[in-house]
Every structure is written in structure tokens, then in C-alpha cells.
Amino acid sequence: MVKGKEYRAEWECPSNIALIKYWGKKPAQLPLNASLSFSLKKAKTKTRVSITPASRRKVSFMFEGQASAFTERIENYLANMSLEHDWLNDFSFKIESWNTFPHSAGIASSASAFGALALCLVDLKQQVNNRQFTQEQFFQKASRWARLGSGSACRSVFPAFAVWGHLNQIPGSTDCHAIPVKGRFHPDYYSLRDAVLLVDSNKKQVSSSQGHELMNTHTFKDARLAQVNSHLFELLTVMEKGEHARFFELLEKEALSLHALMMTSDPSFILLHPNSLNIIQRIRDFRKQSGLHFGFTIDAGPNIHLIYFEKDKEVIHQFVEHELLSFTEQGQWLDDGIGNGPIQLTDEGV
Structure with a gap:
């Protein structure tokens, strides 16, 4: 110094x-x-x-x-x-x-x-x-x-x-x-994109930190740990092989399991909104109709992350704009994709 x-x-x-x-x-x-x-x-x-x-x-x-x-x-x-x-x-x-x-x-x-x-x-x-x-x-x-x-x-x-x-x-x-x-992983997974559908921008009633604490005494704690370890082991294999349909099945099970844990904690809490469920149903309906590989995940909140591949970007954007924006807060959504990590903004190198 x-x-x-x-x-x-x-x-x-x-x-x-x-x-x-x-x-x-x-x-x-x-x-x-x-x-x-x-x-x-x-x-x-x-x-x-x-x-x-x-x-x-x-x-x-x-x-x-x-x-x-x-x-x-x-x-x-x-x-x-x-x-x-x-x-x-x-x-x-x-x-x-x-x-x-x-x-x-x-x-x-x-x-x-x-x-x-x-x-x-x-x-x-x-x-x-x-x-x-x-x-x-x-x-x-x-x-x-x-x-x-x-x-x-x-x-x-x-x-x-x-x-x-x-x-x-x-x-x-x-x-x-x-x-x-x-x-x-299979090369396709390096083209993943994330369309974030903003259902509600208000502050959550229960913070993630509080939710994490409730897991310590959760009735389903041991079952969840067994489930998530099984999911992760399988997902790694699925992503290596490029089994896209199973990839999105596991993605959605993980998201819904997370929210099921919140709903069954003591005290319980619900972060999903009715429009979160409307978006989920529309995603499932359009997937069945179109035959495309895409799906959703959800963090600890009401907003839905629609995960899809770059090659399907045009179709997914049309789907979002025509079918999903009516369920978002003032039509708000953001489209993002897989990134290359952090960048140093000063002259010195790492």
C-alpha cells in the first residue's frame, strides 16, 4: 500500500x-x-x-x-x-x-x-x-x-x-x-435465451433470505434435497446429450418445486400471481401446438422467464407479443440471452 x-x-x-x-x-x-x-x-x-x-x-x-x-x-x-x-x-x-x-x-x-x-x-x-x-x-x-x-x-x-x-x-x-x-454441453444450449415477462414489479412480501431460512425446518426438506440432487444429475446428462424435451421438463419441475416449497413452508407464502399461472398455461399450450422446444423457469417472485433457443427467436417473439403481454404489467418484458461473463472496465488486466 x-x-x-x-x-x-x-x-x-x-x-x-x-x-x-x-x-x-x-x-x-x-x-x-x-x-x-x-x-x-x-x-x-x-x-x-x-x-x-x-x-x-x-x-x-x-x-x-x-x-x-x-x-x-x-x-x-x-x-x-x-x-x-x-x-x-x-x-x-x-x-x-x-x-x-x-x-x-x-x-x-x-x-x-x-x-x-x-x-x-x-x-x-x-x-x-x-x-x-x-x-x-x-x-x-x-x-x-x-x-x-x-x-x-x-x-x-x-x-x-x-x-x-x-x-x-x-x-x-x-x-x-x-x-x-x-x-x-450440447452446442444448442450455448444459444439459450431468456424472455423475462414482468408480471409484477412490486417488492415481494417475503424476501428470498426469509424463504431460505424457512427451509431449515421445512417438512419436505429431506425430500427436496433428494429431488434436487436427482434433477441436477439428470439435467447434466440431458444437456450433454441434447435431449431438449426432457431439458424443459426438468426446468419447469425445478421452478414449480421451488414455489411449492414456499406454499408449504411454515408460515407459508405465495409469490405467484394469477397472471403468472395464465402465462404458464399459454406457454404449455403453444408448445404443444407448435412442437417447438421451449419452456419456463421462475425465480423467487411472480415473473416468468421464458427460456428458448436462438433459432426460434422470431416465432417466440411473436408468441410473446400476441399471446403473453396482456398478462404482464403494462406490457413489460425484457429479452436476454446467454452471456460471456464479466468485463473489466479499467485498463489494468487480470
Whole structure:
């Protein structure tokens, strides 16, 4: 560290959509089960972090030029991180962040936000200590640090597909951080797209964190863990072989299982809306009618993610515009696709 010097890092990190969901946590933000996701291409958070030496840690956070309620969460995150990384206590932080997608768009903004912040922090650690990590070390650390802010964020620091959680079938997989899944799947899956149908942009009645906690005492906890492990093992095989019909069957079972767990927790809660169900039924009807391979997934909210292949883009867009937009909030939807992971926006290389 050079006394009085300002250090700066700037990264862009995508959100991701889970194909196999994780639901439930162990201490230290570790998952009850392994999950599989793909990173998005357009839905990203850009974050710039500037730090200067200070007698104690101070944090200034601005989201799109405005003060944000997210500041407290950032402060708590850095305070928890500093217990293991005491160099964070020696700096004043100026953090600026922007999203390329609306905060209420039905896309997990905490995943991209903490992914981008973690990438900046690992970058800054290199600068402060005047040492370079290998590329593998850099992104492993970023994934681990992102996990401590938001579990799903650990998957966002990798391109295309990532697995988080120990899985015998994936060498190197661990609960501590995600790892990329490279060159394993049928080529078609690298053309996946995600049409996000915005059913309701209002804040959820029950947060994901509260939902995760309810899994600890859930009646169906053990059955869910057996189910999700079976789903993930089969999905990996299906994606290797290119069995598209079964791929979408598993995708939808995962999504509906997630919401069934919410409905049967104690206390129970329902995040799906009537129009969520209307969209699901229309998707199933049109799939049967058209014979195309596509389907849906749902995160912890009412919005529907219509997953399809690039080659069917024109037909799917017509279907969305003619059949589904009447069930969305003011006709709102976003179209995205599988992405290439984070990008460093400063001159220094990783």
C-alpha cells in the first residue's frame, strides 16, 4: 500500500438465471444443495470502487447517481468481510453502481451487484498488495467474496454455465464458490435465451433470505434435497446429450418445486400471481401446438422467464407479443440471452 494513494477498480458483471435452484442455506452463506445457472448477456451491473487510506473504514455508496437504501447492506457486507480481510479497515470507500436493466425487471439485481463489487474488491487487493493472482485464483476469490454478499452472485462471475455447490459429477465443485462448466454441453444450449415477462414489479412480501431460512425446518426438506440432487444429475446428462424435451421438463419441475416449497413452508407464502399461472398455461399450450422446444423457469417472485433457443427467436417473439403481454404489467418484458461473463472496465488486466 502506498500512503495517500487512491486505488480504483471498475467491473461489469451480469446477473444469472438458475436452471437448478438452490433454496436453503447453511451458516456462512453456504448452500443446502448444488445449483446450475447461466449468466445473462444484457442484464449487468457496472460498479466503480475508489479507495483511499483512512484511519477507519468509511463507505459512500451511490446507485445511478442517487443515495440508495442498499447502502446499509453494502456497509454490513464490508464489515463482515473485514473480519477476515483486515486491509478493508484501512480505507475509505467510494462505490458507484449502475444497472443496464430496471431494478424491478424480474432479474436478480443482487447477483450482478455483489458480483461486480466482489470483482472490484479482488482487483483492489491486487493493487494494494502489489501482486497478481492467476486468472483462476482471481475469479475463485471473486466468486467466494460475491457469495458472502448474495449466494447466487457467486455464479455470476463466470461466463455461460456455472455450478455452485459440491457435486460428485463435477470435479472441483465446492460449496465455497462457483466454478464454470466448460465444453460439457450440447452446442444448442450455448444459444439459450431468456424472455423475462414482468408480471409484477412490486417488492415481494417475503424476501428470498426469509424463504431460505424457512427451509431449515421445512417438512419436505429431506425430500427436496433428494429431488434436487436427482434433477441436477439428470439435467447434466440431458444437456450433454441434447435431449431438449426432457431439458424443459426438468426446468419447469425445478421452478414449480421451488414455489411449492414456499406454499408449504411454515408460515407459508405465495409469490405467484394469477397472471403468472395464465402465462404458464399459454406457454404449455403453444408448445404443444407448435412442437417447438421451449419452456419456463421462475425465480423467487411472480415473473416468468421464458427460456428458448436462438433459432426460434422470431416465432417466440411473436408468441410473446400476441399471446403473453396482456398478462404482464403494462406490457413489460425484457429479452436476454446467454452471456460471456464479466468485463473489466479499467485498463489494468487480470
